[in-house]
Amino acid sequence: SVSPGSLLLPSLPCSSHGSPTLLSPQAAMTKLAQWLCGLALLGSAWAALALAPPGLQPPGPLRQALLPLPVYLLVAFGCYSLATVGYRLATFNDCEEAAAELQEHIRAARADLRRRGLRL
Amino acid sequence: RFSGIDFEIIIIDDGSPDGTQEVAQQLEKIYGSDKILFLFPSGTAYIHGMKYATGDFIVIMDADLSHHVRLHVICPVFLIKPIVYRKQKEGNFDIVSGTRYKGNGGVYGWDLKRKLISRGANFLTQVLLRPGASDLTGSFRLYRKEVLQKLMEKCVSKGYVFQMEMIVRARQLGFTVGEVPISFVDRVYGESKLGGNEIVSFLKGLLTLFATT
Numbered sequence: 001s002v003s004p005g006s007l008l009l010p011s012l013p014c015s016s017h018g019s020p021t022l023l024s025p026q027a028a029m030t031k032l033a034q035w036l037c038g039l040a041l042l043g044s045a046w047a048a049l050a051l052a053p054p055g056l057q058p059p060g061p062l063r064q065a066l067l068p069l070p071v072y073l074l075v076a077f078g079c080y081s082l083a084t085v086g087y088r089l090a091t092f093n094d095c096e097e098a099a100a101e102l103q104e105h106i107r108a109a110r111a112d113l114r115r116r117g118l119r120l
Numbered sequence: 121r122f123s124g125i126d127f128e129i130i131i132i133d134d135g136s137p138d139g140t141q142e143v144a145q146q147l148e149k150i151y152g153s154d155k156i157l158f159l160f161p162s163g164t165a166y167i168h169g170m171k172y173a174t175g176d177f178i179v180i181m182d183a184d185l186s187h188h189v190r191l192h193v194i195c196p197v198f199l200i201k202p203i204v205y206r207k208q209k210e211g212n213f214d215i216v217s218g219t220r221y222k223g224n225g226g227v228y229g230w231d232l233k234r235k236l237i238s239r240g241a242n243f244l245t246q247v248l249l250r251p252g253a254s255d256l257t258g259s260f261r262l263y264r265k266e267v268l269q270k271l272m273e274k275c276v277s278k279g280y281v282f283q284m285e286m287i288v289r290a291r292q293l294g295f296t297v298g299e300v301p302i303s304f305v306d307r308v309y310g311e312s313k314l315g316g317n318e319i320v321s322f323l324k325g326l327l328t329l330f331a332t333t
Contacts, residue, residue: 031249032331081243088239093226098303116150118143 046070179262207262207300214267214295217253217287218260218302225255225301241322245284248330252291253299256284257322260302267295281325288333 029037050066207216219225221242227235245256257280263271270293275285290297 030330030332081247085236085239085243088221088243089232089236092221092230092235092239093224094230095226095228095303095305098226099228099305102305113147113150118146118150 176265177262178265178268179260180268207298211296211298213298214264215287215290215297216262217255217297217299218258219253219255219299220258220302220304221254222299223301226303228303228305237319241319241326245326248326249284249288249333251284251288253287253297255299256287258302258304259283261286277325277328281322281329284325285329285333288329292333 046066046069050063050069207213220227221239227238230238241257242255245251246254249256259280261283267290271286271289274289274293275282277285287297
């Protein structure tokens, strides 16, 4: 498996973007179970309204919008995903300085350790 | 030494034949084994290492001790402690996780394809697991010792999926997670590849976590 490599913190004053997440003990349901429940709920609501037998159907325009709604939502989510990933890709920082600094530190560390008796 | 914070370093060899052992043993001699401890793994490296840790907080970082890069683990350690430790004190977090994706965190030497895969995988992870942390596969975290022990008991995955599972479970158990931006400088000497195999095993791990947590 890929071994990630070395880490170096930016030496700029810490702009810690903390997002402290508060205590929220989540239900014992797995994420999969949550999704299935959610989908089942929405799915049955949609089916009840959109596929209802004549007589119980909601008014015309509403029904027309309701029928393709799942597909619309899927496409909307797809667009959102592409936009989000694209944005994040574009704003992915490159740490030139950090890399240079790391090299410097490695040099300094090597020299220091050699002084202390480390043999490579 | 630099930061005024009491610390010790535990280096755990995963058995790769790259000279890590000799360097680590020499370091132990130079600094004394109250400061640096070198261990052979028996069973899970983390669990083994934790038995010897005497501090209140434990930082786990991947040290890429492949050929030529034996020493860089020393550099980050001295820089990292103050900033991450400060963050922990700031919010009294149970876990402080390094993130490449927020603030001025980032990467070095990644081409567009690799960045895309990384962001794509992270997006998928966020959607499926809603973990409450922006970087699950980053390999730098600070844990409170008791928190780490508790998480070790609960987590069952192996490899880096284990890292992901830790954060997810931590949130489930109600632990607080703070974040700190980190710069990820990949493989000081040479490039590391992100191949199809890695992607497949990542997806497998992600789906497993999705179905079991």
